[in-house]
Amino acid sequence: MAAENSKQFWKRSAKLPGSIQPVYGAQHPPLDPRLTKNFIKERSKVNAVPLKNKKASSFHEFARNTSDAWDIGDDEEEDFSSPSFQTLNSKVALATAAQVLENHSKLRVKPERSQSTTSDLPASYKVIKSSSDAQLSRNSSDTCLRNALHKQQSLPLRPIIPLVARISDQNASGAPPMTVREKTRLEKFRQLLSSHNTDLDELRKCSWPGVPREVRPVTWRLLSGYLPANTERRKLTLQRKREEYFGFIEQYYDSRNEEHHQDTYRQIHIDIPRTNPLIPLFQQPLVQEIFERILFIWAIRHPASGEDLWTFFTFCFTEEDVENFDVTNLSQDMLRSIEADSFWCMSKLLDGIQDNYTFAQPGIQKKVKALEELVSRIDEQVHNHFRRYEVEYLQFAFRWMNNLLMRELPLRCTIRLWDTYQSEPEGFSHFHLYVCAAFLIKWRKEILDEEDFQGLLMLLQNLPTIHWGNEEIGLLLAEAYRLKYMFADAPNHYRR
Numbered sequence: 001m002a003a004e005n006s007k008q009f010w011k012r013s014a015k016l017p018g019s020i021q022p023v024y025g026a027q028h029p030p031l032d033p034r035l036t037k038n039f040i041k042e043r044s045k046v047n048a049v050p051l052k053n054k055k056a057s058s059f060h061e062f063a064r065n066t067s068d069a070w071d072i073g074d075d076e077e078e079d080f081s082s083p084s085f086q087t088l089n090s091k092v093a094l095a096t097a098a099q100v101l102e103n104h105s106k107l108r109v110k111p112e113r114s115q116s117t118t119s120d121l122p123a124s125y126k127v128i129k130s131s132s133d134a135q136l137s138r139n140s141s142d143t144c145l146r147n148a149l150h151k152q153q154s155l156p157l158r159p160i161i162p163l164v165a166r167i168s169d170q171n172a173s174g175a176p177p178m179t180v181r182e183k184t185r186l187e188k189f190r191q192l193l194s195s196h197n198t199d200l201d202e203l204r205k206c207s208w209p210g211v212p213r214e215v216r217p218v219t220w221r222l223l224s225g226y227l228p229a230n231t232e233r234r235k236l237t238l239q240r241k242r243e244e245y246f247g248f249i250e251q252y253y254d255s256r257n258e259e260h261h262q263d264t265y266r267q268i269h270i271d272i273p274r275t276n277p278l279i280p281l282f283q284q285p286l287v288q289e290i291f292e293r294i295l296f297i298w299a300i301r302h303p304a305s306g307e308d309l310w311t312f313f314t315f316c317f318t319e320e321d322v323e324n325f326d327v328t329n330l331s332q333d334m335l336r337s338i339e340a341d342s343f344w345c346m347s348k349l350l351d352g353i354q355d356n357y358t359f360a361q362p363g364i365q366k367k368v369k370a371l372e373e374l375v376s377r378i379d380e381q382v383h384n385h386f387r388r389y390e391v392e393y394l395q396f397a398f399r400w401m402n403n404l405l406m407r408e409l410p411l412r413c414t415i416r417l418w419d420t421y422q423s424e425p426e427g428f429s430h431f432h433l434y435v436c437a438a439f440l441i442k443w444r445k446e447i448l449d450e451e452d453f454q455g456l457l458m459l460l461q462n463l464p465t466i467h468w469g470n471e472e473i474g475l476l477l478a479e480a481y482r483l484k485y486m487f488a489d490a491p492n493h494y495r496r
Helices: 002-012 033-046 059-066 083-109 111-119 131-138 141-153 180-194 200-207 213-223 231-257 259-274 285-301 308-317 332-351 362-378 380-388 394-402 411-421 427-442 444-449 453-461 470-487
Strands: none
Touching: 180 200, 180 213, 200 213, 213 332, 213 411, 231 259, 231 285, 231 332, 259 285, 285 332, 362 380, 362 394, 362 427, 362 470, 380 444, 394 427, 394 453, 411 427, 411 470, 427 444, 427 470, 444 453
16 A cells, blocks of 8 residues: 555656756855756646645645655665656756757857857966867767766755955955954954953954954953963963873773774764765765864763764864865974864863753754744744744754754854854854854845745755855854844743
8 A cells, every 4th residue: 555655646746766956155156057947947838636635835745745655665666667757857858959050050150259258367266178079069969968967966056165355255265365454453363362361352352253363263262261361371381281182092092992882983983074065075084083082082081962063163274275274285283283273172161062962962952942932032933933934043043053953054154153153252152142142144045935845845955055154154243242232142032
């Protein structure tokens, strides 16, 4: 009976398993709109069977329609070589190939114009002819068809995170020269940091709108409480804490293969390569080895804590472009210092949000509930929209609280966000709530445009932030501060 129901579901469903769906967000750039448009258009023509049921609009309808979609035995009984699949593939292929050929023919119609236009551009801006164009001019239409299909099936490709040229992003290589204001700010930071006793209140005030990359390592060490404000004590403190960390390595790390630690180490070893897979920094073997040691020592001394935050914190103690930095350029002593300092700074940070990572994660549960209450006061229409389609805040905001928005934002934006978090009293525990509320309301229009449970969840879990930079984060933080000013000291407005 289940098999018959599943067959009926796939026959009347408008979406086929394995079909290309547009996925957006910090980790996945938008798909080629031409390919997506053609694919959707052709697919709508193929599905001539009218839908008997309307699109699932709530969680219960969605679950009811898909509960038997992947029953055991479907793969054996379903005929994927049926005419509908063949028609779909051929139509998509022909439409895509036709579009490619049409675009190519347009380029060949006016070669002189294109050459003259290209010659007027600076050398750094000239468009290099792609290998796909050259192959189209040589090969037959059959080859074009195969290339088009291969391109379509391989999406989304692993992207190189783009730089936002319209902002002065000090976290990215190739940033424009520093302005007079930025030079003045940098000089003020250097004066504060070089004083005999650094004024931490003044340092927090200066750091709130962002810390210059050149002074971020020492600024973060001070703001996290790892380094003392007195300059004379800093060298001895660093030496003592670094020796203490590598003492932990000698004491605990060799036990990773012992029976009572094997499960912990195996899980860390599996998880690290999957962490931030689109950022080149985190895929370097040397970096992953450092993460393994840090996480294993932390897990031994603090069971039941998360991993994602460590991967971010580690290489913010360099003055380089973090996203694409090659750690092999660093000396062994520098790598050891970074590893030890990362461990201690993150230990300080996690002390303030420890209940987020204990059994059942009660801290996160409370924060998600607080976010729901806050949004119901800030924007009742968005809140009611979630209720109408049975979207629970826990289904999308748990990750926001658990990873401090690391999965929702590019790395450069997370670094900028943490500049402010370390400047705010209880920034990671309290102010983060208002940042999440501002972040949610930022997508108000897109949320209200989605009118079904599945669409809302897809949007909220893949928000299009890949092009964000300092400007967008600055606006987000300003809105979060406004919300905090309005609600933090007004509990009657915050609670029902």
